[in-house]
Amino acid sequence: MYNKLIVNVLFLLLPILSIAQDCTFRLNGQVLDSGTGLPLEFVNLQLTETLAGTTTDSTGHFEFQDLCHGDYHLVLSHIGCQSQKIFVHLHSDTSLSLTLDHTVNDLHYIEVTGKSATSSTLRLETISEQDITDNAHENLSNMLESIVGVSTLKNGSGISKPVVHGLYGNRLTILNNGIAQSGQQWGNDHSPEIDPLVANKIKVIKGTSALEYVGGNLGSIVMIEPKKIIREPHLHGRVGYFFESNGLGNGLNVQMQKYAPSVAWKINGTLKKSGDKKTPNYFLNNTGSQEANFALQLEKSFNDHFSYDLYASTFNTELGVLRGSHISNTTNLEEALSRDVPFYTEETFSYQIDAPKQKVNHHLLKLHSKYFLDEEQWIDITLAGQLNDRKEFDIRRGGRTDTPALSLLQTSIFAELKYQRELELWKIKSGIQYNNTNNSNTPGTGILPLVPDYLSNEIGTFFILSRVRNKSLFDIGLRYNFILQDVATISRTLPREIIRYENIFHNVNSSLGYTYTFSKNQALTANVGFGMRNPAINELYSSGLHQGVSSIEEGDVNLKTEEAIKGILEYKSKLSSKISFEALFFYQRINDYIFLNPQDEIRLTIRGAFPVFKYEQTNAEIYGLDFASRIAFSKSLFTDLKYSFIRGNDLSNSLPLVNIPANNLSANLVYQLDKTININNKQLENFEFEINGQYVFEQANLLPEQDFVAVPNAYTLLGMKLSSDLQLKRVRLRLIAKVDNLLNTTYRDYLNRQRYFADDLGINASFTINVKF
Amino acid sequence: MNLKSLIAVLIIVILSLNSCKKDDPIIEEPVELITTLTYTLTSSDGGSVVVLSFQDLDGDGGNAPVITDGVLNANTTYTGVLMLSNEQASPAEDITEEISEEDEEHQFFFQSTVAGLNISYTDQDSDGNPLGLTTALTTTDAGSGTINIVLRHEPAKSADGVSGGDITNAGGETDIEVTFNVDVQ
Numbered sequence: 001m002y003n004k005l006i007v008n009v010l011f012l013l014l015p016i017l018s019i020a021q022d023c024t025f026r027l028n029g030q031v032l033d034s035g036t037g038l039p040l041e042f043v044n045l046q047l048t049e050t051l052a053g054t055t056t057d058s059t060g061h062f063e064f065q066d067l068c069h070g071d072y073h074l075v076l077s078h079i080g081c082q083s084q085k086i087f088v089h090l091h092s093d094t095s096l097s098l099t100l101d102h103t104v105n106d107l108h109y110i111e112v113t114g115k116s117a118t119s120s121t122l123r124l125e126t127i128s129e130q131d132i133t134d135n136a137h138e139n140l141s142n143m144l145e146s147i148v149g150v151s152t153l154k155n156g157s158g159i160s161k162p163v164v165h166g167l168y169g170n171r172l173t174i175l176n177n178g179i180a181q182s183g184q185q186w187g188n189d190h191s192p193e194i195d196p197l198v199a200n201k202i203k204v205i206k207g208t209s210a211l212e213y214v215g216g217n218l219g220s221i222v223m224i225e226p227k228k229i230i231r232e233p234h235l236h237g238r239v240g241y242f243f244e245s246n247g248l249g250n251g252l253n254v255q256m257q258k259y260a261p262s263v264a265w266k267i268n269g270t271l272k273k274s275g276d277k278k279t280p281n282y283f284l285n286n287t288g289s290q291e292a293n294f295a296l297q298l299e300k301s302f303n304d305h306f307s308y309d310l311y312a313s314t315f316n317t318e319l320g321v322l323r324g325s326h327i328s329n330t331t332n333l334e335e336a337l338s339r340d341v342p343f344y345t346e347e348t349f350s351y352q353i354d355a356p357k358q359k360v361n362h363h364l365l366k367l368h369s370k371y372f373l374d375e376e377q378w379i380d381i382t383l384a385g386q387l388n389d390r391k392e393f394d395i396r397r398g399g400r401t402d403t404p405a406l407s408l409l410q411t412s413i414f415a416e417l418k419y420q421r422e423l424e425l426w427k428i429k430s431g432i433q434y435n436n437t438n439n440s441n442t443p444g445t446g447i448l449p450l451v452p453d454y455l456s457n458e459i460g461t462f463f464i465l466s467r468v469r470n471k472s473l474f475d476i477g478l479r480y481n482f483i484l485q486d487v488a489t490i491s492r493t494l495p496r497e498i499i500r501y502e503n504i505f506h507n508v509n510s511s512l513g514y515t516y517t518f519s520k521n522q523a524l525t526a527n528v529g530f531g532m533r534n535p536a537i538n539e540l541y542s543s544g545l546h547q548g549v550s551s552i553e554e555g556d557v558n559l560k561t562e563e564a565i566k567g568i569l570e571y572k573s574k575l576s577s578k579i580s581f582e583a584l585f586f587y588q589r590i591n592d593y594i595f596l597n598p599q600d601e602i603r604l605t606i607r608g609a610f611p612v613f614k615y616e617q618t619n620a621e622i623y624g625l626d627f628a629s630r631i632a633f634s635k636s637l638f639t640d641l642k643y644s645f646i647r648g649n650d651l652s653n654s655l656p657l658v659n660i661p662a663n664n665l666s667a668n669l670v671y672q673l674d675k676t677i678n679i680n681n682k683q684l685e686n687f688e689f690e691i692n693g694q695y696v697f698e699q700a701n702l703l704p705e706q707d708f709v710a711v712p713n714a715y716t717l718l719g720m721k722l723s724s725d726l727q728l729k730r731v732r733l734r735l736i737a738k739v740d741n742l743l744n745t746t747y748r749d750y751l752n753r754q755r756y757f758a759d760d761l762g763i764n765a766s767f768t769i770n771v772k773f
Numbered sequence: 774m775n776l777k778s779l780i781a782v783l784i785i786v787i788l789s790l791n792s793c794k795k796d797d798p799i800i801e802e803p804v805e806l807i808t809t810l811t812y813t814l815t816s817s818d819g820g821s822v823v824v825l826s827f828q829d830l831d832g833d834g835g836n837a838p839v840i841t842d843g844v845l846n847a848n849t850t851y852t853g854v855l856m857l858s859n860e861q862a863s864p865a866e867d868i869t870e871e872i873s874e875e876d877e878e879h880q881f882f883f884q885s886t887v888a889g890l891n892i893s894y895t896d897q898d899s900d901g902n903p904l905g906l907t908t909a910l911t912t913t914d915a916g917s918g919t920i921n922i923v924l925r926h927e928p929a930k931s932a933d934g935v936s937g938g939d940i941t942n943a944g945g946e947t948d949i950e951v952t953f954n955v956d957v958q
Contacts (some may be wrong), residue, residue: 324944326946327946328946328947328948329947329950331923331947331950332946332947335941335944343929343944343945344929344944381780395926395927395946396805397805397871397875397878397926397948398804398805398871398874398875399875400804400805417780438795440798441798441801443798443799443801445801446801446802446803446804446805447801447803447804447805448801448803448832449798449801452798453795453796453798454795455793455794455795457793484793486793486794486795487795488795488796488797488798490798490800490801492831492833492834492835493831493835493836494830494831494835494861496800498797498798498800543834544833544834545833552833552834603833603834604837604838605829605832605833605838606807606808606810606827606829606838606949606950606951607947607948607949607950608923608947608950608951609950610833
């Protein structure tokens, strides 16, 4: 799972000379390492049409002979790289100059892709397509965890949301294909409704200067990006299937694409189902889930200046919540906390999903067009609509369990006009955006809603300028957002009446970044950003019992806008051909940080007494260090070491902040075989074996009175992974076998709310097969 | 379609959506709400009736609930009858009925800190397990303390001690948990 090298193939077609006769053509070329510029040996090349195969020699050269006139697909593969297919229309002897972005000593998460790397000081980290498909059984947040500095806030294994540098939910923007995900992000038990398998790339921007995107972000951004359709006139695709032992999960993912002359298209569909998960000692009753997702991508170019693309996706999920974690008052909570095995634990496994559960549907439609004014200037126009339908079911009396206890429908419309100009040294990006969000409680729940109905209109504009000068890159950006909200709340006192609020917010964001490249192997980046985030609807108006945490939560209509300053300093260095590392320090100060503060009041209701939490503001700081390094012992053996340290403090009250990830350390040892293994005339390529370990520290920065129970102990998890590629006649297989929590360790994680009731997951063996055609 | 017409379409789309007023939401009738619990104790000699009650008309939040405590006679046996209702609905909704219809899914638990005060089940659900809508309360010596009444939804009725009225292994969701102060004289 750590061979996250980005394959970057740039190829140049150089027709040398033309011969009129058929079947005498030659196809040759050289493969270079884009990182070092040196020839790459042992690159496997195969023409899928003839099955002819060859390997590059020590100078990186290869040759195919006696080829006929026609269309060919050339598959390149090399250990540690994602295999790459290139289309060649052969009508003469042809020489290809190919580069693979592959260096054993490079850190996989450092994306250095020519132009884009030098055009921004954004701190970007990427998960590649291969890592996404290799980990098809994981959800989006769990995939992101492989990036240092990213954690997940969970409610059991099925429900999780990403935490980047300690921020999540309302404070973290998630972009699905460039569109800010619109849903009920405020809920700690609401996962982002995105299928990671549609994406060819997932990026995390840790910096502050991502000002071109909408969202109340104070820094980090998660981007899920489907790749453009490959310019290839034939039908190609991928079929992936996975099985995992814990929860007996199964999943199927199909992707097909074709660059047809009329319109280029790509479809992607995913089906997943899993049952009750298991800790080392017992089943977690009602923790099954199922998912059905589909996405369609269309692209059409009218001429060199004008192109259109359309993206439509639908995400549908049903998620069970651990039955024994559904508690209704503090007495219940105390009982549940004192148990070794949760209430309702069953002896047997089941796929059944009953209440408590969540049913979520999310649909997205995006239309984008690009218009080139001239070679260096262009305009992007984007229109997008989203529909998010969330239903949560609780155990209820009188046969009402099938009636949702929470039913929220959110629609949003987004329009954007963006202008970009790229000169040799200067780059300008500017735009204007409009966003409309309409949030409604669907009537019929028989429960007063936790968050009110509202309508939000938002207009934003931004300007980003960057300049390259010798070894320096400098960028500056400014953003302004105007937000108008109309909120219709329902009074908590009798007689019930509708109380309306109209809010206006002005948010300003700005950033300043500087990168200095000492040499090809050393770079320093500094980035400072200022951001504002207006209080979210739930922070202002939520009112009532939060069943999941058995507490009464109350919003405060007088909350002010949060203001934050974040600074990042990053140093990347390749000390030698064998050792490279990167270290990123960040410090963020947030004034008027909004958080849930426990009150002295205990409120008496007919269901017993409940603690009261109110949204309040304080001044807070979050700081930390992300460290990653790679040490290569030999050509085929290397280790990755990662460490992330983070701390959050409430400065006004001299208290630690809650829900800050515990520090953690991870390491792996990877062995890659750069020669192929012959079995029955079939060649196993890219054989790789990995052992990995993770040590999560105890969250020491928390006072006992800040939690219901003592924080979980530190824990260590071990895992292993075996993967290999196999080229068959028409298709290419990739096989992955993985074991997580190899020693079946019993543990609980601080950021998993299920820790109050049950242990975390035990051993899980998974097998994935991917067929590319 | 050229750039100008595209921008025109964009502007039209935005203008057509520029409503700034959210429609009035429908005010949900809280269907599962229990506002009132009364525990009516009638002495076996028919001499006295004591009513313990908990009433929270506006539900969670808002005004604090009104609790009526009681005085019991020493060395007396009482017949206890629980009544639950939602007085926010008009006319008031009888929740007791709903509980007896789903009797296998519910059980009341009674605990008292008064020495010698004992409450036992006198009813059963359709599976022959205790329910607790009717009870027998006996007092011995004088004293004072509390009576705690809990209604659990989907408890594990077969778990150890649960049929004897011990809540420890019951689990389930708490639908009601109220405490009354009582004096035994």
